[in-house]
Amino acid sequence: MTTSLATLLFLGGLRPCEAVPERESEQVRAAVVKVYTTYQVPQYLDPWAPGWVYSGTGSGCIIEGNRILTNAHMVGNATLIQVRRYGQAERHTARVQFVSHEADLALLTVDSPGFFDGVKPLTLAPLPPLQQEVSALGFPEGGDSLSITRGVLSRIEHIDYVHSAENLLGGQIDAALNPGNSGGPVLVSGRIVGIAMQVIMLSQNIAYMVPSPVIERFLADVADGRYDGIPRLGIRHEKMENADLRSRYSMPPGETGVLILGARPGFASAGLLRSGDVLLSITGHAVANDGTVEFRPQERTSLAYFVETLQLGQTVTVEILRDGKVSSLVVPLNRSAGSGNMVAPPQYDQRPSYFLYGGLLFEPLTFDYLRARNFGSHELMALAAKMPSYEGEEVVVVVRALASEVNEGYHDLNDGVITAVDGTKPRNLADLVRLVERGAQPFVTITYDDGQQIVLDRARARAAGPEILRLYQIQSDRQLPVANERR
Numbered sequence: 001m002t003t004s005l006a007t008l009l010f011l012g013g014l015r016p017c018e019a020v021p022e023r024e025s026e027q028v029r030a031a032v033v034k035v036y037t038t039y040q041v042p043q044y045l046d047p048w049a050p051g052w053v054y055s056g057t058g059s060g061c062i063i064e065g066n067r068i069l070t071n072a073h074m075v076g077n078a079t080l081i082q083v084r085r086y087g088q089a090e091r092h093t094a095r096v097q098f099v100s101h102e103a104d105l106a107l108l109t110v111d112s113p114g115f116f117d118g119v120k121p122l123t124l125a126p127l128p129p130l131q132q133e134v135s136a137l138g139f140p141e142g143g144d145s146l147s148i149t150r151g152v153l154s155r156i157e158h159i160d161y162v163h164s165a166e167n168l169l170g171g172q173i174d175a176a177l178n179p180g181n182s183g184g185p186v187l188v189s190g191r192i193v194g195i196a197m198q199v200i201m202l203s204q205n206i207a208y209m210v211p212s213p214v215i216e217r218f219l220a221d222v223a224d225g226r227y228d229g230i231p232r233l234g235i236r237h238e239k240m241e242n243a244d245l246r247s248r249y250s251m252p253p254g255e256t257g258v259l260i261l262g263a264r265p266g267f268a269s270a271g272l273l274r275s276g277d278v279l280l281s282i283t284g285h286a287v288a289n290d291g292t293v294e295f296r297p298q299e300r301t302s303l304a305y306f307v308e309t310l311q312l313g314q315t316v317t318v319e320i321l322r323d324g325k326v327s328s329l330v331v332p333l334n335r336s337a338g339s340g341n342m343v344a345p346p347q348y349d350q351r352p353s354y355f356l357y358g359g360l361l362f363e364p365l366t367f368d369y370l371r372a373r374n375f376g377s378h379e380l381m382a383l384a385a386k387m388p389s390y391e392g393e394e395v396v397v398v399v400r401a402l403a404s405e406v407n408e409g410y411h412d413l414n415d416g417v418i419t420a421v422d423g424t425k426p427r428n429l430a431d432l433v434r435l436v437e438r439g440a441q442p443f444v445t446i447t448y449d450d451g452q453q454i455v456l457d458r459a460r461a462r463a464a465g466p467e468i469l470r471l472y473q474i475q476s477d478r479q480l481p482v483a484n485e486r487r
Contacts, residue, residue, distance in 0.1 A: 027120045028190045029086050029146060031062040034139040035074050035108075035183055036082040036091060044372040045399065047352035047363060048474045053079070059138035059184030060108065061192070064121040068094065068108040069215070070183030071197060072101045073163040075108070076348035083110060085119075086146055098222040101348050102230050102337045104163040104197055104210055105218045124219075125191035127171070127212050128153055130299075136175040136196055136207075138184025151175030151205065153193070158302040159208060162198050165345050165367055166337050168230070168308065169301060170197070170208045177207040213309065221311060228312040229336025233304070234267030235260050236387055237279060240289045249278050250324040256280070256289045257321065258303065264340035266391040268332040278321035282306045312336055342388040342395060343367060355433050356477040358461030359402040359468045360410065360446075360454065362418070364429045365395035377415055394428035398448060402472050406456065406464040416448035423447075430480055 035058040040051040060070035060083065068083060075081055075096050082091040092112040099106040110116070128134070132153045140147050151174040159170035171194045173186060178199075186194035186209045194209030221228055237258040240246050249259060257280040263270035273279075280286070283306045285293045292300040307316055315330050338345045344366040352369075355362045363369060365380060375381060383395050396418040403411045418426060422439050426432035436444055439458065446454040465477055 025190070028122065028187065029137070031119050031122045032086050032137045032139075032146060032184065033060045033062065033068055034058075034084045034086075035060050035068075035070055035094075036080075036084070037074055037078050038080040039077040040079050041077055042352050042368070044352050044363070044366070044369045047354040047361075047479060048476065051077075057139060057180050058182035059180065059196070061122050061137075061183075061185040062116060062119050063123070063192075066109055066116045067097065068110070069195070070106050070108060071163070071195065071210075072099050072104045072106045072348070074183050075099060075106045076101060076163070081108065083108065085115070098218075098227045100218050100221070100227060100230070101346070102161075102164045102166045103168060103214050103218050104161050105195070105215060107222065122185060122187075123191050124212050124216060125188055125193050127156065127296075128188050128193055130154065130156065132188060132193075134173055134175060134193060135187045136173070136177055136181060136184060136209075137187065138177075138181035138196060140178035140180035142178065147181070149175040149177070151207075156211065156296075156299060156301070158304070163346065164338070166230075167302065167304070169211055169214055169305060171211040173207050173209060174205040175207060176205055181207075217309060217311075229338070230308055231310055231312045231314070231333035232267070232335060232337050232339075233282075233307050233316065233318075233331065233333070234264040234269045234335055234340060235273060235279070236262050236264075237291065237303075239291050240278070246289070249276070249321065251278060251321060255321070257287050258289070258291050260320075262387060264335070265388055265393075266335060266340050268334045272329050272331055273318075273320065274322070276322070279303070279318060280321055280326065281319040283317055307333065340388065340391070342386055342393050343370075343384040344394075346371075351479050353429055353481050354399075354479055355429060355436075356402070356465070356468070356474070357436055358456045358464060359404045359407040360413070360456075361399040361402065362396055362429065362432060363399050365397050365417075369397075369399075373415065379417070380415060383417070390427070392428055396426055396429050396432050398446070398454070402468055404464060404468050404471070406460050406468075410454055413454070416452070418446060418448050419451075420447040421445070433478065433480065 038055045040053050042051045043049045058074040060068045063069050081094045083094045084091045092110045092115050094108040094110050097107040097109050136149050155172035158167050160167050177196050181196040184196045185192045194211045197210050198208050200206045237260050240259055257278040260273050260277040262275050263273050287303050291303050293303050295301050295305050315332050317330050319328050346367050398413055398416045400414050401407045401410045421435035422445055444456050444458050
């Protein structure tokens with residue numbers, strides 16, 4: 001099982017790693033901090049509840065500009081963040097400047113006078129070669145003082161980030177890391193090449209870091225005072241390792257690429273790329289039949305790499321094969337990672353959306369909801385992989401019933417996927433609310449799963465609402481997002 005740790009990094013001028021004299025090692029240690037977080041986790045099965053409060057510790061490091069770089073999973077849903085400098089006893093309140101939940105990175109600062117005095121900020125180094133020895137600094141469980149462990153960079157490729165469920169470039173190291181290392185810098189010659197992020201719990205010394213190219217992109221993103229996100233091309237594709245598949249789409253011998261199955265609504269690629277196109281290259285880098293690109297000599301990773309190094313609002317040049325002809329297209333990068341999904345990725349620092357009607361609880365299907373259900377339903381999990389048919393499309397589920405006379409007979413409902421309200425398919429949760437409340441018929445008919453129906457008398461359901469809220473000590477019958485689209 002892969003679990004989050006905590007991690008932190010900083011950007012400086014990218015120059016080759018060079019030896020750091022031993023006399024500077026104390027300066028490096030002085031830039032590492034311990035992070036203390038109190039956070040409140042929403043309850044997706046009781047979305048009106050304030051959530052459970054927890055506390056934890058992690059690590060971070062000081063970079064230029066009086067900033068502390070750490071993992072996003074150290075600050076997500078936080079109610080209080082404190083930091084303590086290496087070798088000191090006092091904790092100081094910190095505040096979040098920027099956060100990228102997608103890349104599991106965050107920047108903090110401290111307003112206490114003198115906190116950053118005397119610290120030489122750490123700088124960012126280019127991604128080192130494989131088998132390069134690295135040092136991981138942080139404050140893992142088992143003690144309170146700074147820990148330094150060593151290992152090597154053993155692998156670089158796209159991995160699933162536990163915190164965001166995004167697939168991004170990651171670095172595998174064999175340094176011993178434990179909870180509390182999260183946010184701590186991974187160093188070569190005293191400079192940051194990665195951030196301790198997550199480990200595989202049942203393995204032996206398999207840990208992962210957010211590598212310096214991902215950190216560099218994040219810091220460049222926020223340089224204008226705003227975080228925009230990691231751009232995505234927004235396509236679904238299929239590998240073309242089968243010779244007959246390549247022949248079917250008129251691929252010349254020696255040509256490689258992947259078959260485009262479609263583009264997400266709202267992405268600029270949806271108006272330029274078509275189902276049946278073969279994606280041959282991205283920014284001049286050939287796409288292999290297995291969907292990888294060479295990002296360093298003899299090293300390959302996901303074709304998304306050369307898009308993820310760019311910023312939102314930039315363009316990417318792609319080469320495609322369409323109807324047997326090769327052409328180049330310039331695609332604007334107008335949407336970020338996590339947007340355009342029918343099932344929303346993990347969310348932080350916001351309340352769950354819900355709607356209570358006649359004691360029935362409705363919610364959009366999200367990654368957080370699936371996690372609360374322990375990913376138990378194969379049918380719901382299958383929906384998470386589907387591409388939406390239009391912008392703003394959500395899967396809406398009836399979670400359960402808060403038992404009352406008005407919903408008698410439906411008390412055992414759970415995880416039913418809503419397919420229609422009075423014969424109309426709701427586009428999302430907000431649309432379901434509109435269909436339920438503005439319907440003119442005396443009975444509302446809510447269809448779910450394989451045609452089963454929930455039928456409620458509109459007048460009785462409306463009248464029962466306040467009493468159900470009182471009995472179950474709920475303040476509001478709804479919490480709806482300002483907009484159904486997440487950029």
